[in-house]
Amino acid sequence: MDSKKLGLWHSAIVGSAGFIFFVGLWEVVVRLGFIDPFFLPAPSQVMERALAMTTGKDAVLLNDIRMSGTRVLTGFLLSAVVGVPLGLIMGTSRLVRAFLNPIVSIIRPLPALSWIPLSMLWLGIDEQQKYAIVFMGCFASVLVYTIDATLKVDPLLILAARNLGAKRLHTLRFIVLPGALPNILSGLKVVLAIAWTCVISAEMVGANSGLGFRIWTAKEWSDTGQVLVGMLCISLTVLVLDIIYRVIEKVLLPWKRMS
């Protein structure tokens, strides 16, 4: 326990040292004139730009993060709410699986970007269109991950449950769902990353807020600092979501905690 804690501190210190080293190197290289700040501004300049974007009259950054975050989470949660139950049913019923498989196989390879023209035609460039893009980009993956997770549940446990008197719905609720949950959650984590790709693409094509929009307009004005601020914000938001996700996993999978 103690040596494990020590190891954690150790890697945290080494990690920070590595971070400081690379950021410092970047700063120095730009300051000494080896790199033109137009192509790559120094970290201090990026921070300055970030500060300008979060305070004062041009404070758009927090709103962008909020907009993109909302779009990602809404589309992602919608796809999970529809995809996970449907995936469980498809995973447990061979009939339903056979019936829906062709449609899923056709939808699944379509990149989210390819839905942009249709979604704009149908929904304009409202928020709904962003949600739809994220949803279409995530849904098939959620479905496939859930079906896979369901099929991986130990059939012996299903037999054991039926032997104890479980009917079909009992088995689904008490055995298949909890048994598949660890794999569903790790699948959803991958899907969450997909959702970010979808939203940034959608915002670059047609939006007037959000991190994707901010990066794209910065490029039009050759504001490299703002491009970097936007990219950094994506990283940070994903990192924060990752931490939250891990907490949720721990709460939902208490039996996995001891291993």
Added chain:
Amino acid sequence: MSDILIRADNVSKVFHSHKEDVEAIHDFSLTVKKGEIVCIVGASGCGKSTFLNMVAGFIQPSSGRILLEGQEITKVEPRCGMIFQNYALFPWMTVIENITFGPRLKGVQKKVRHEQAKQWIKRVGLKGFDYSYPGELSGGMQQRVALTRALANEPDVLLCDEPFGALDAMTRQAMQQELLRLMYKSNQTILFITHSIDEALILSDRVVIMSARPGRVKAVFENDLPRPRKLELQLTDRYLELKRKVWSLVEEEVVSALGIRKG
């Protein structure tokens, strides 16, 4: 009605694969009386697990039929509680949730079923582990939970598919004693499958010896060793005599299953 609980009439089972048809069991008949402990002994691959799976209703016979109190078993039968070799505990449920799973499905009130479960937990020496997950327990403890889970569901017959096979030799003997202690004078019917002659002699009222595949009844005999049976029993003359008798019957089958010619 009669005191016969399980009756298998001329049961055969053929498994079809794309290569060939394999007959696991051929013309197998057996009756188990209420309150009786019957051990089926056979070499590996003789179809004894297949038979047990048919009694549980997991699979159906190709021909013949199996009756539980006169009714044919055609689907998974909760009155035949199964204990699996790999425990088959639900990893996401605590010990007490595993044990109360059957009663919970039956609609027994939470307070009642928890009280009953606590009694069981105490009896099998798992006190203090009520809220542990199976993954935190040793193999022997997990099998005690599995045993308790099956018994808490009050089955008419307890089906045991080599339940102690995955345990080390010492834990295994301790578990046999545990089972005898729990079942002593309980009148619980048990159908127990094993490849261990010692296990069969320690536990059973009657021993059924199966032939190599396809499995048939090779011999049946009453086990009249006195109860309660302690480990010292294994040193008595009568025990050794019975063991010799069983081994002479089983040996042929093991040899034939291995495809060795006797020299």
